[in-house]
Amino acid sequence: MIIKNASYIKGASKYEQCIVSDLVQVAVAGKSNVGKSSFINYLVNDGKLARTSKLPGRTRLINYFLINDGANDEFILADLPGYGFAKVSDAEKLKWAELLEKYLAKEKMLKHVFFLVDIRHDPTRDDVTMYNYLFKNNLPFTIVATKADKISKSQVKNRLRCIANFFKVGESNIIAISSVAKTGKEAISERLDKVLSAHQVAAE
Numbered sequence: 001m002i003i004k005n006a007s008y009i010k011g012a013s014k015y016e017q018c019i020v021s022d023l024v025q026v027a028v029a030g031k032s033n034v035g036k037s038s039f040i041n042y043l044v045n046d047g048k049l050a051r052t053s054k055l056p057g058r059t060r061l062i063n064y065f066l067i068n069d070g071a072n073d074e075f076i077l078a079d080l081p082g083y084g085f086a087k088v089s090d091a092e093k094l095k096w097a098e099l100l101e102k103y104l105a106k107e108k109m110l111k112h113v114f115f116l117v118d119i120r121h122d123p124t125r126d127d128v129t130m131y132n133y134l135f136k137n138n139l140p141f142t143i144v145a146t147k148a149d150k151i152s153k154s155q156v157k158n159r160l161r162c163i164a165n166f167f168k169v170g171e172s173n174i175i176a177i178s179s180v181a182k183t184g185k186e187a188i189s190e191r192l193d194k195v196l197s198a199h200q201v202a203a204e
Protein backbone atom coordinates (compact mmCIF):
# COMPACT_ATOMS: atom_id res chain seq x y z
CA MET A 1 0.00 0.00 0.00
CA ILE A 2 1.04 3.52 -0.66
CA ILE A 3 0.12 6.09 1.93
CA LYS A 4 -1.25 8.92 -0.14
CA ASN A 5 -2.17 11.33 2.61
CA ALA A 6 -2.44 11.50 6.38
CA SER A 7 -3.96 14.04 8.72
CA TYR A 8 -4.54 14.40 12.44
CA ILE A 9 -8.16 13.94 13.47
CA LYS A 10 -8.18 14.38 17.25
CA GLY A 11 -7.06 13.07 20.60
CA ALA A 12 -9.20 11.26 23.18
CA SER A 13 -8.30 11.34 26.88
CA LYS A 14 -11.25 9.19 27.92
CA TYR A 15 -13.27 6.44 26.31
CA GLU A 16 -16.29 8.69 25.73
CA GLN A 17 -14.13 10.83 23.43
CA CYS A 18 -13.13 7.91 21.19
CA ILE A 19 -14.05 8.21 17.54
CA VAL A 20 -17.31 6.74 16.34
CA SER A 21 -16.81 5.76 12.71
CA ASP A 22 -17.26 2.76 10.46
CA LEU A 23 -13.74 3.05 9.04
CA VAL A 24 -11.25 0.29 9.84
CA GLN A 25 -8.92 1.20 12.70
CA VAL A 26 -5.33 0.06 13.12
CA ALA A 27 -3.64 0.88 16.43
CA VAL A 28 -0.04 1.43 17.45
CA ALA A 29 0.68 0.30 21.02
CA GLY A 30 3.79 0.22 23.15
CA LYS A 31 5.54 1.68 26.14
CA SER A 32 6.54 5.33 26.32
CA ASN A 33 9.60 6.14 24.28
CA VAL A 34 9.57 2.87 22.31
CA GLY A 35 9.17 4.87 19.09
CA LYS A 36 5.42 4.95 18.37
CA SER A 37 5.29 8.52 17.08
CA SER A 38 8.49 8.08 15.06
CA PHE A 39 7.05 4.89 13.57
CA ILE A 40 3.89 6.72 12.48
CA ASN A 41 5.87 9.61 11.00
CA TYR A 42 8.06 7.17 9.10
CA LEU A 43 5.06 5.22 7.87
CA VAL A 44 3.24 8.28 6.53
CA ASN A 45 6.39 10.07 5.28
CA ASP A 46 5.77 13.09 7.43
CA GLY A 47 8.40 13.99 9.99
CA LYS A 48 6.01 16.06 12.04
CA LEU A 49 2.59 14.43 11.87
CA ALA A 50 2.67 12.50 15.13
CA ARG A 51 4.58 14.68 17.51
CA THR A 52 7.68 12.83 18.66
CA SER A 53 8.88 13.71 22.05
CA LYS A 54 12.10 13.14 23.85
CA LEU A 55 10.15 13.37 27.08
CA PRO A 56 8.61 9.98 27.82
CA GLY A 57 5.01 9.93 28.91
CA ARG A 58 3.89 12.90 26.87
CA THR A 59 1.43 10.90 24.84
CA ARG A 60 -1.48 10.65 27.24
CA LEU A 61 -4.18 10.45 24.64
CA ILE A 62 -5.36 8.17 21.92
CA ASN A 63 -4.32 10.24 18.92
CA TYR A 64 -6.25 9.50 15.76
CA PHE A 65 -4.98 9.98 12.21
CA LEU A 66 -6.95 9.64 9.00
CA ILE A 67 -4.96 7.81 6.33
CA ASN A 68 -5.74 7.85 2.59
CA ASP A 69 -8.74 10.14 2.91
CA GLY A 70 -11.22 9.46 0.09
CA ALA A 71 -9.38 6.43 -1.34
CA ASN A 72 -10.71 2.87 -1.12
CA ASP A 73 -7.93 1.98 1.32
CA GLU A 74 -8.92 4.73 3.74
CA PHE A 75 -8.46 3.86 7.41
CA ILE A 76 -7.86 5.34 10.85
CA LEU A 77 -4.53 4.93 12.62
CA ALA A 78 -4.76 5.21 16.41
CA ASP A 79 -1.60 6.11 18.36
CA LEU A 80 -2.32 4.64 21.80
CA PRO A 81 -1.07 6.22 25.03
CA GLY A 82 2.35 4.95 26.03
CA TYR A 83 2.57 2.94 29.24
CA GLY A 84 5.30 2.12 31.68
CA PHE A 85 6.41 5.64 32.43
CA ALA A 86 7.58 5.65 36.04
CA LYS A 87 7.22 9.33 36.86
CA VAL A 88 3.44 9.58 36.86
CA SER A 89 1.01 9.14 39.74
CA ASP A 90 -0.84 5.87 40.28
CA ALA A 91 -4.12 7.70 39.67
CA GLU A 92 -2.93 8.80 36.26
CA LYS A 93 -1.64 5.30 35.45
CA LEU A 94 -5.06 3.90 36.30
CA LYS A 95 -6.73 6.44 34.03
CA TRP A 96 -4.51 5.40 31.11
CA ALA A 97 -5.02 1.71 31.77
CA GLU A 98 -8.76 2.20 31.83
CA LEU A 99 -8.75 4.10 28.53
CA LEU A 100 -6.52 1.49 26.90
CA GLU A 101 -8.47 -1.45 28.24
CA LYS A 102 -11.83 -0.03 27.22
CA TYR A 103 -10.63 0.90 23.76
CA LEU A 104 -9.10 -2.54 23.13
CA ALA A 105 -12.13 -4.37 24.48
CA LYS A 106 -14.87 -2.30 22.87
CA GLU A 107 -13.66 -0.83 19.59
CA LYS A 108 -15.41 -2.99 17.03
CA MET A 109 -13.60 -1.36 14.11
CA LEU A 110 -10.14 -2.14 15.52
CA LYS A 111 -8.80 -4.78 13.12
CA HIS A 112 -5.09 -4.87 13.86
CA VAL A 113 -2.55 -3.69 16.39
CA PHE A 114 1.10 -2.92 15.74
CA PHE A 115 2.60 -3.81 19.11
CA LEU A 116 5.94 -2.03 19.43
CA VAL A 117 8.78 -3.33 21.59
CA ASP A 118 12.40 -2.19 21.70
CA ILE A 119 14.51 -4.68 19.74
CA ARG A 120 17.36 -4.34 22.24
CA HIS A 121 15.48 -5.34 25.37
CA ASP A 122 13.42 -8.21 26.63
CA PRO A 123 9.76 -7.26 27.00
CA THR A 124 8.82 -5.58 30.28
CA ARG A 125 6.03 -6.52 32.68
CA ASP A 126 3.91 -3.78 31.12
CA ASP A 127 4.57 -5.25 27.67
CA VAL A 128 3.27 -8.56 28.95
CA THR A 129 0.15 -6.82 30.29
CA MET A 130 -0.41 -5.27 26.86
CA TYR A 131 0.11 -8.65 25.21
CA ASN A 132 -2.50 -10.12 27.57
CA TYR A 133 -5.01 -7.39 26.62
CA LEU A 134 -4.47 -8.23 22.95
CA PHE A 135 -4.86 -11.93 23.60
CA LYS A 136 -7.90 -11.57 25.85
CA ASN A 137 -9.70 -9.43 23.28
CA ASN A 138 -8.76 -11.69 20.38
CA LEU A 139 -7.08 -8.84 18.56
CA PRO A 140 -4.85 -9.71 15.62
CA PHE A 141 -1.46 -8.06 16.06
CA THR A 142 2.04 -7.80 14.66
CA ILE A 143 5.02 -7.27 16.92
CA VAL A 144 7.18 -4.44 15.66
CA ALA A 145 10.71 -4.42 17.04
CA THR A 146 11.86 -0.80 16.97
CA LYS A 147 15.26 0.92 16.84
CA ALA A 148 16.88 -1.83 14.77
CA ASP A 149 19.58 0.68 13.75
CA LYS A 150 20.93 0.53 17.30
CA ILE A 151 22.25 -3.02 16.90
CA SER A 152 24.20 -4.84 14.21
CA LYS A 153 22.49 -6.71 11.39
CA SER A 154 23.57 -10.08 12.77
CA GLN A 155 22.13 -9.19 16.17
CA VAL A 156 18.80 -8.20 14.59
CA LYS A 157 17.97 -11.79 13.61
CA ASN A 158 18.94 -13.07 17.00
CA ARG A 159 16.88 -10.46 18.88
CA LEU A 160 13.85 -11.09 16.65
CA ARG A 161 14.04 -14.79 17.47
CA CYS A 162 14.29 -14.06 21.21
CA ILE A 163 11.29 -11.73 21.20
CA ALA A 164 9.23 -14.08 19.01
CA ASN A 165 10.01 -16.93 21.41
CA PHE A 166 9.16 -14.81 24.42
CA PHE A 167 5.67 -14.07 23.05
CA LYS A 168 5.34 -17.48 21.40
CA VAL A 169 4.63 -16.05 17.96
CA GLY A 170 5.95 -17.16 14.59
CA GLU A 171 8.68 -15.15 12.92
CA SER A 172 6.19 -13.87 10.33
CA ASN A 173 4.44 -12.01 13.14
CA ILE A 174 7.43 -9.91 14.06
CA ILE A 175 8.98 -7.14 11.97
CA ALA A 176 12.15 -5.17 12.67
CA ILE A 177 12.02 -1.47 11.84
CA SER A 178 14.11 1.61 12.17
CA SER A 179 12.50 5.01 11.84
CA VAL A 180 15.97 6.55 11.82
CA ALA A 181 17.61 4.34 9.17
CA LYS A 182 14.22 4.06 7.45
CA THR A 183 14.09 0.29 7.17
CA GLY A 184 11.21 -2.11 7.58
CA LYS A 185 8.39 -0.06 6.08
CA GLU A 186 7.78 -2.47 3.21
CA ALA A 187 6.88 -5.34 5.53
CA ILE A 188 4.56 -3.06 7.49
CA SER A 189 2.85 -1.89 4.28
CA GLU A 190 2.31 -5.50 3.20
CA ARG A 191 0.72 -6.25 6.55
CA LEU A 192 -1.55 -3.22 6.22
CA ASP A 193 -2.59 -4.34 2.74
CA LYS A 194 -3.61 -7.73 4.13
CA VAL A 195 -5.56 -6.21 7.01
CA LEU A 196 -7.46 -3.79 4.77
CA SER A 197 -8.18 -6.26 1.96
CA ALA A 198 -9.41 -8.88 4.44
CA HIS A 199 -11.83 -6.33 5.79
CA GLN A 200 -13.01 -5.21 2.35
CA VAL A 201 -13.70 -8.83 1.36
CA ALA A 202 -15.54 -9.42 4.62
CA ALA A 203 -17.70 -6.36 4.04
CA GLU A 204 -18.86 -7.41 0.57
Ligand SMILES: Nc1nc2c(ncn2[C@@H]2O[C@H](COP(=O)(O)OP(=O)(O)O)[C@@H](O)[C@H]2O)c(=O)[nH]1
Nearest residue numbers: 032033034035036037038052053147178179180
Ligand atom coordinates in the same frame (compact mmCIF):
# COMPACT_ATOMS: atom_id res chain seq x y z
N1 LIG B 1 17.91 5.26 16.91
C1 LIG B 1 16.59 5.29 16.84
N2 LIG B 1 15.91 6.10 17.68
C2 LIG B 1 14.55 6.11 17.58
C3 LIG B 1 13.83 5.29 16.68
N3 LIG B 1 12.52 5.50 16.86
C4 LIG B 1 12.41 6.44 17.83
N4 LIG B 1 13.63 6.81 18.28
C5 LIG B 1 13.92 7.80 19.34
O1 LIG B 1 13.31 7.37 20.56
C6 LIG B 1 12.74 8.46 21.27
C7 LIG B 1 11.24 8.22 21.51
O2 LIG B 1 10.59 8.18 20.26
P1 LIG B 1 9.01 8.49 20.13
O3 LIG B 1 8.66 8.21 18.71
O4 LIG B 1 8.68 9.85 20.66
O5 LIG B 1 8.42 7.36 21.11
P2 LIG B 1 6.93 7.21 21.70
O6 LIG B 1 6.96 7.75 23.08
O7 LIG B 1 6.68 5.73 21.71
O8 LIG B 1 5.99 7.93 20.78
C8 LIG B 1 13.03 9.70 20.43
O9 LIG B 1 14.19 10.31 20.93
C9 LIG B 1 13.27 9.14 19.04
O10 LIG B 1 14.11 9.96 18.26
C10 LIG B 1 14.60 4.42 15.81
O11 LIG B 1 14.09 3.65 14.98
N5 LIG B 1 15.96 4.47 15.95
Ligand SMILES: [Mg+2]
Nearest residue numbers: 036037052059
Ligand atom coordinates in the same frame (compact mmCIF):
# COMPACT_ATOMS: atom_id res chain seq x y z
MG1 LIG C 1 4.57 9.41 21.06
